[in-house]
Amino acid sequence: MFNLLKLHKNKLLLIFCLLALSIFGSLSFGDVKYWTQIDWLDVVGEGGSALALAIWMIFILGSRPQGRVTDLLSLGLGFMFLAFWQDALDEFIQLPNSLLWDQYLESIAMPIGILLLTYGLYHWHQEQLALNQQLRKREQVFREHKAFDQLTLTGQVDYLYKQLETHHRSSQKQSLVFLMLDINDFSQFNRRFGNAEGDRLLLETCELILLNLRQQDLICRYAGDRFAVILPNTTFTQGRQIAAELKRAVNHFAFKVAQSSESQFQQLSIGCVHWDTDHLNQQQDTSIEDLIARANYALLKDKPLQAA
Amino acid sequence: MSCNNYYENDDPILVAHHHSALLIDIVRSRNVNSHKLLAGTGLFYDDILSGNKKISASQVLRLIHNCQQQYKQADLSFRWGHTLWPGHYDSFSQLLGNCPNLQQTLQVLHDYRFQLSPLMTPIITEDSQYCFIQWRDAIGLGAHKKFIIEALMTGLAALCRLRSGQRLPWHFGFSHGKPKYQEQYEVNLGKQVYFDLGVDVMAIDKRYLHKNWQRPKNQASYNTALQYCQSHKSNHIGFIEQVFNDIQIHIRQPLPLEDSATRLAMSSATFKRKLKKHHSRYQQLQDQGRLATALYLYQCNDYSNNQVADYLNFNDMPNYRRAFKRWSGRTPNNLKQDLLL
Numbered sequence: 001m002f003n004l005l006k007l008h009k010n011k012l013l014l015i016f017c018l019l020a021l022s023i024f025g026s027l028s029f030g031d032v033k034y035w036t037q038i039d040w041l042d043v044v045g046e047g048g049s050a051l052a053l054a055i056w057m058i059f060i061l062g063s064r065p066q067g068r069v070t071d072l073l074s075l076g077l078g079f080m081f082l083a084f085w086q087d088a089l090d091e092f093i094q095l096p097n098s099l100l101w102d103q104y105l106e107s108i109a110m111p112i113g114i115l116l117l118t119y120g121l122y123h124w125h126q127e128q129l130a131l132n133q134q135l136r137k138r139e140q141v142f143r144e145h146k147a148f149d150q151l152t153l154t155g156q157v158d159y160l161y162k163q164l165e166t167h168h169r170s171s172q173k174q175s176l177v178f179l180m181l182d183i184n185d186f187s188q189f190n191r192r193f194g195n196a197e198g199d200r201l202l203l204e205t206c207e208l209i210l211l212n213l214r215q216q217d218l219i220c221r222y223a224g225d226r227f228a229v230i231l232p233n234t235t236f237t238q239g240r241q242i243a244a245e246l247k248r249a250v251n252h253f254a255f256k257v258a259q260s261s262e263s264q265f266q267q268l269s270i271g272c273v274h275w276d277t278d279h280l281n282q283q284q285d286t287s288i289e290d291l292i293a294r295a296n297y298a299l300l301k302d303k304p305l306q307a308a
Numbered sequence: 309m310s311c312n313n314y315y316e317n318d319d320p321i322l323v324a325h326h327h328s329a330l331l332i333d334i335v336r337s338r339n340v341n342s343h344k345l346l347a348g349t350g351l352f353y354d355d356i357l358s359g360n361k362k363i364s365a366s367q368v369l370r371l372i373h374n375c376q377q378q379y380k381q382a383d384l385s386f387r388w389g390h391t392l393w394p395g396h397y398d399s400f401s402q403l404l405g406n407c408p409n410l411q412q413t414l415q416v417l418h419d420y421r422f423q424l425s426p427l428m429t430p431i432i433t434e435d436s437q438y439c440f441i442q443w444r445d446a447i448g449l450g451a452h453k454k455f456i457i458e459a460l461m462t463g464l465a466a467l468c469r470l471r472s473g474q475r476l477p478w479h480f481g482f483s484h485g486k487p488k489y490q491e492q493y494e495v496n497l498g499k500q501v502y503f504d505l506g507v508d509v510m511a512i513d514k515r516y517l518h519k520n521w522q523r524p525k526n527q528a529s530y531n532t533a534l535q536y537c538q539s540h541k542s543n544h545i546g547f548i549e550q551v552f553n554d555i556q557i558h559i560r561q562p563l564p565l566e567d568s569a570t571r572l573a574m575s576s577a578t579f580k581r582k583l584k585k586h587h588s589r590y591q592q593l594q595d596q597g598r599l600a601t602a603l604y605l606y607q608c609n610d611y612s613n614n615q616v617a618d619y620l621n622f623n624d625m626p627n628y629r630r631a632f633k634r635w636s637g638r639t640p641n642n643l644k645q646d647l648l649l
Contacts, residue, residue, distance in 0.1 A: 225495075
């Protein structure tokens with residue numbers, strides 16, 4: 001968060017200067033009120049709102065890269081913050097009624113801020129739609145950032161279960177193919193080239209698999225080097241076709257290990273199982289656990305026989 | 309009889325750049341600050357890099373705690389396990405990584421456990437068909453036992469896979485209950501995984517013990533390593549392992565706490581204080597010992613409930629059943645079902 005905040009040094013500095021200016025201005029034109037004159041309820045209400053807006057602004061600036069949407073959101077919140085701030089300041093300092101800038105700051109900054117924020121939120125919505133498109137094969141329908149794997153940024157097992165449950169419960173009867181895949185001899189690779197290179201291989205292989213999937217497909221990291229892929233509305237033949245394509249793509253992927261000119265080629269093993277939700281109603285025994293167990297079994301069967 | 313060959317959890321006797329450094333490497337590859345990992349351990353990263361720093365078991369446990377806090381994902385113990393053996397522990401690794409078969413690998417792991425596996429002790433037994441490796445807490449691991457046992461079992465299975473060129477058909481039994489992240493067990497260990505067994509044990513068909521593995525690449529350096537290890541063999545054992553051994557010798561007639569303290573040449577009060585420092589209670593160690601004995605008799609000697617109760621000097625069956633339930637959380641017959649391989 002603090003790394004991102006550094007990008008917005010200028011905006012934060014500007015707001016800080018305006019605050020200092022408004023304190024200085026109010027003090028030089030008005031008189032400080034007596035304790036008895038202060039309406040504490042107003043102070044808490046207006047000051048609290050100003051504080052909340054300041055916190056929102058920090059969160060937004062701290063979580064976003066520079067850009068138009070960020071500028072709009074922070075400017076909008078900034079103006080609203082200034083209006084509340086001046087309101088709160090008025091509770092402590094008696095300003096003469098002839099002073100116009102103080103009234104302007106209160107009554108004009110607020111609508112401008114709201115307008116800018118609204119405009120900014122609209123663009124943020126547009127931006128989010130574009131991002132969703134990018135994320136699509138990693139997350140479908142619902143979002144839960146805590147369920148995501150830190151390395152590959154794909155869902156973990158909990159997320160996989162939730163996704164399968166939505167398919168399970170959905171009223172639409174459909175034919176679904178479920179793939180379980182892993183990299184052959186990944187532990188050997190890890191031993192040879194180290195954990196950091198192993199991590200990079202996993203990440204890049206995951207990206208490569210993503211490129212070879214369709215828009216409606218979803219990938220999750222199961223555990224270690226094992227990934228699960230859901231292929232909705234797919235016949236078994238189509239699913240096996242896609243599995244074969246994934247294998248070919250990974251076979252031809254020339255992974256470059258750091259400090260070595262030699263390319264490392266990997267092979268996938270894939271367990272491919274069919275899940276017919278219509279079929280399910282007649283045979284109640286196919287649960288999600290069962291599906292995953294079947295896919296894992298198929299995966300082991302797909303492994304090349306190792307030399308004993 | 310006094311015996312002063314044990315080490316306690318605050319004795320700085322473990323080499324810092326061995327097992328612990330491997331764990332730090334994994335977590336650091338995720339851009340975690342090394343200050344955060346070493347917080348509260350009293351260590352500096354430069355100490356570990358220096359290659360001559362010794363640390364205590366409680367520092368290792370604190371480090372594991374910090375790593376789990378920072379890394380937050382369930383696969384850390386398994387990844388650590390994959391890197392543990394043969395590892396980079398000088399001649400000991402060279403010896404372990406070049407054993408001609410499983411039987412010798414296990415022997416080396418047991419004989420040089422002070423260097424290779426200082427936190428838990430592998431105890432090797434056999435029955436007519438299977439070889440068992442029971443992992444026993446050596447130093448009072450407390451809440452971190454689960455993490456460490458996951459790493460050690462993954463480590464041994466991975467070492468066998470590396471040396472034999474195939475996944476050996478291990479069975480894994482854990483004393484803890486079924487965890488939420490079962491998929492990690494499945495991918496790293498395989499299908500034959502059991503929980504709530506009361507002991508942490510691995511089993512394999514005895515046929516695999518003597519199958520030949522790859523020959524050592526360099527027989528001469530293997531022999532040098534063997535000689536070095538034999539002359540540097542340490543008979544240091546963990547404090548908890550020491551207490552446990554004393555209990556085990558007298559398993560049929562439970563050894564009172566006072567006698568155990570006398571054997572270690574200390575007062576009962578000191579003994580209790582030391583047990584507390586090692587996150588253990590005397591009664592609990594005694595229960596673990598009796599449970600392990602009962603399971604051994606069931607599995608290896610084909611004893612019936614009556615015979616085991618008799619061996620452990622219980623007057624009647626209900627008493628034995630109640631005690632067994634307290635040790636393991638399950639009835640004898642219920643647990644025996646899972647033991648049948």
